[in-house]
Amino acid sequence: MSEITLVEAINQALTYEMAHDPGVIVLGEDVGANGGVFRATLGLQEKFGEDRVLDTPLSEVLIGAMSIGMSVMKLRPVAEIQFSGFLYSNLDHIINHASRMRNRTQGRLSCPMVIRSPSGGGIHAPEHHSESPEAMFAHIPGIRVVIPSSPLRAYRLLLAAIRDPDPVIFLEPTRLYRLFKQEVPDNGKAELLDVCLTIREGRDITLVSWGAMMNEVQIAAETLSEEGIEAEIIDVATIKPLDMETILNSVAKTGRCVIVHEAPRSAGFGAEIAANLAEHALLSLFAPVCRVTGYDAVMPLARLEKSYIPSVEKIINAVKKTIAFA
């Protein structure tokens, strides 16, 4: 078995599930003949036809909203929003309808739909192509928000998302699309949703992150390890609902926590984790909970994006400062 990239893993999961569940429909802009601007849907239209792999007009509101109608009819739409900068126009229907249809009808109707969108910066793309909007989605009751950080997890989490009976926002870290390869058995095995994954064990500090930043976090942990600092790494993976138990257990052990995300700091999802620690881990904490995040500024255009995205160095410094705390 050969190794594949994250974007290939997405494609593999879509192909698998479309072959096994005739209700799965892929829709979005350029997902057909073009195979998606990142090629995540490459070859799907050839395999499954134009009825099931649907090029839509340039209408993001429609893409999200018609997925609601499709899923109410018991199809399993997997919509692609080309870049997460164009995802904001979907919030209205996600909040007011997708997330509420089950509750509104007390279970009579529901929306088993997935909205996939690339997110995050670091690939020198044009304006609006480098957004990290996950915190906004994590505030919405009734949905799930899932963010993979490796090819294997992308494959398994996407399968889980498609099979989930409720709406899932699936944010794919653009920066990782082709960064590294992994063996990903095409066996249809899904990952559990709603749980954090402990990627590395360590006694000294807990590093919590998700998506693309898992890359910098892992590099930081390796470097720190060389200096004798052993970090436990938690990939949140599903940020809504949040599996706080895994994080609390880890912090109970390490007594220290650094949370890393690319999105702006203020009201970012890191705040939710830190707030839970402030409420439930006060007595285990040896040091302040530190957030290493993007700035509270507009994500800069390509030339400065590297200055915006938290660096390995910044993570290492935060860890050292946290460990040095009296």
Add this chain to the structure above:
Amino acid sequence: MSEITLVEAINQALTYEMAHDPGVIVLGEDVGANGGVFRATLGLQEKFGEDRVLDTPLSEVLIGAMSIGMSVMKLRPVAEIQFSGFLYSNLDHIINHASRMRNRTQGRLSCPMVIRSPSGGGIHAPEHHSESPEAMFAHIPGIRVVIPSSPLRAYRLLLAAIRDPDPVIFLEPTRLYRLFKQEVPDNGKAELLDVCLTIREGRDITLVSWGAMMNEVQIAAETLSEEGIEAEIIDVATIKPLDMETILNSVAKTGRCVIVHEAPRSAGFGAEIAANLAEHALLSLFAPVCRVTGYDAVMPLARLEKSYIPSVEKIINAVKKTIAFA
């Protein structure tokens, strides 16, 4: 001088500013002859004409987006979105354009605009009329988010918002619109933005809240006072940017903090405050930081909304538990 309600104070501020600044334009659905569904714009069209008090088609995206165009042309649009459930469709233009125009053009163009919207539950309104979306807005760099909690502050904060050179989301607590009256001198005096207001001093605990919940928080504080517990109350007022200094100073004094908001707990704005406490107040905290919030459920329709909104009792219990903490 007679006392007026919060919604009358909004009207008074709009009237004052329209009379003093010919660039101020009020726009929205039913803001003209009808005076707005809550009567916040009552009489404005008669006084200032149809060109400056503009009934729009039923197009929320347009209302927000044309305000961008108007403000770029140096007008000062004050847009009304009828209920905050219809505000989500504005997020796209607020995030991608209003908040970025100044940075995008490095100061050549800017968006001095205000979007007003009633928010919160408790008035037995229909579906989608009881939303508390402030946390989402607080995550957006480049804007301000302001929430008044009394007639006087409504008047002064709205004047400040209209005069502010950058975009302001102004969320008006529907529940307080007619709950109580206050003397509000019509003197054009604006409140400072970007600062928390300390509404009550106290040594035992810091209560942090904003908007409609300030009502329950104040009642709770009075009740607690009778039992000898003196709470300091902070009205955040501007939640973006957040004046954390005032909160930290208070918690340095009290050592305890309860944060109260109506929005769902997960990734609510309370998390940002608690996270800052976890980072900057660890050593002053005698007890876990407690959040008293709405549930992570869809805001129920009218019959259960009271069960959703944090009660005075719930706040009191949280305070007592926090104070009892070893």
Add this chain to the structure above:
Amino acid sequence: MSIIANFQIPYTQFLDHTGDVVQPLPEFALDCENLTPLYRAMVENRTFDAKAIALQRTGRMGTYASSLGQEAIGVGIGSIMREDDILVPSYREYGAQFWRGVRMKEILLYWSGDERSNNFENQKTDLPICVTIGAHPAHAVGVAYALKLRGKNQVAVCTLGDGATSKGDFYEAINAAGVWNLPLVFVVSNNQFAISIRYEQQTAAKTIAQKAIAAGFAGEQIDGNDVIAVRHSVDQALQKARRGGGPTLIEAITYRMSDHTTADDASRYRSKEELSEQWAYEPISRLRNYLIKKEAWTKDEEDTLIKNSAAIVQEEVDEYLNTPPREPSSMFDHLYENLPAAYAEQQAELMEKGSAHV
């Protein structure tokens, strides 16, 4: 300069406002036996409406949106849809919902603020009322797409108001319906108002029907107070859709005789005179006039109908009023299919508190 495209908007009316026939009736209308059920349904709808307003006024229900004067549209639609078609409604076509099995008590429960209302007892597939104006046409596109894929000649019918046609969502929906040639009928109840906003403030388009031209399919205008025209035009559109002929937009001209909702006071923005003039055009009396002229309706039948309608409505009202309150913790029951562990504690807290706040 040359002309490269031409478009026309047709208008259909069979009964004028006095009940006179203005053009040959469609076949179903030739037999009055087919018309009396429509008449009955409109009267029941109006009886329901009055009662609902009374419940609100006496503090026994929340804000209510009345369909007074617009009964022909809902009834016309409901009476001709196939059972396995899907209705994607706005909130003024109760007539269609009732015809399709939604119970009156459910509509009352909805406006009282109870989610159980939308778990329709006798109608499992239609969508619930959509309160965010103009959003549901885009849901209807997904529904119609699914129906087309299923291949059983089912059609989705989406009802909306004149105000709703100004929402971008509506336009994205009609445009897509055109692209995929979907089995989807849009019926716009143009009641001249969106709360206080008059038609001329809503759009410069002379008709709403012509908005379909932007999406590349047929739009037509009908007299929405003529139930025969409504039923006939919807029938034609449904047949076309079943044949694979794609979407249709029907603009049904009507007038909102009530306030926007019970929370509104229309006297702020329209005169008594304007309203009272409109009483000449409402849908029920014209059909009654016609039936009486055809000797297909008697005073006795009218009296019985009024009595029966009142009884039917009262029974539903009683059941509504006797509906026990929900448990607060039920707000978590259908949030997800299986409540995530993360929220179990919150649900438990509500269970413990019990019904204290109801």
Add this chain to the structure above:
Amino acid sequence: MSIIANFQIPYTQFLDHTGDVVQPLPEFALDCENLTPLYRAMVENRTFDAKAIALQRTGRMGTYASSLGQEAIGVGIGSIMREDDILVPSYREYGAQFWRGVRMKEILLYWSGDERSNNFENQKTDLPICVTIGAHPAHAVGVAYALKLRGKNQVAVCTLGDGATSKGDFYEAINAAGVWNLPLVFVVSNNQFAISIRYEQQTAAKTIAQKAIAAGFAGEQIDGNDVIAVRHSVDQALQKARRGGGPTLIEAITYRMSDHTTADDASRYRSKEELSEQWAYEPISRLRNYLIKKEAWTKDEEDTLIKNSAAIVQEEVDEYLNTPPREPSSMFDHLYENLPAAYAEQQAELMEKGSAHV
């Protein structure tokens, strides 16, 4: 059934693709002296385009959206707008931006990912390129509303693509422009593609011009590769708007000769044959043919133009390449007029770090 509304869509072309005159030219075009500046501008635009792609291909610039084959639209628009009109552009009408004072180096800087690009040196009021497709027509409504209020007969011109017309925002914008009868001209460059999506997948409407019918104002189609038609139609629309005649929608038919952007590979979804056939219709050679036929253009002039264009572009490229990088901390400089105290620390952190990451 009666007909209650009729609509027509006109089409305008003056020069066919060979440069032959197909109908009497508008007055300005009778004097070739008025046409050579348009010709020069189109050639400069194309020269710029080729250079920009070369910069991207050699790693000296980011993703770039080319205007190859669409030069007549931008140049036609730019050449006839008044200086105090406002352009609200999409990203393929560089010709209009250049004519209105935007520097080539600024466009290069933009696509290299530098916000300073939009602080135009010589153009203070036009909006920057809008990357979120279809969003800016709604901004243009606000701009036009402000212009109308100001009362100086200024007009806003908004350019967009065929794909953009499927966004709800676009429709909310045209509908509102109709309601308020705004001084606003929409020019849609229908280049047949939205990335890989062909016109027929975008809408079932036979023309984009007819989308204006939904908003109640005039729509027309023109040959967008005929710069005379572009300039003439935009001129007419601007004059109408200045007279208080309200908005116009112009659909300019063209063809995207390039990939969507340098990040795209159009060979995945269109054939070489299709593309090479289109070379017969592009805007520059037909005008050159016409000018040559009219003996208003010589081989010498052509050679000089090519040389001069290359020189002009090279100068701009050099200035672009020599632009020093921004300080990272500058991401806070124009975030607000006055940076709130809450973010001072973040800015300070970046200042301390200096330009390490550039």
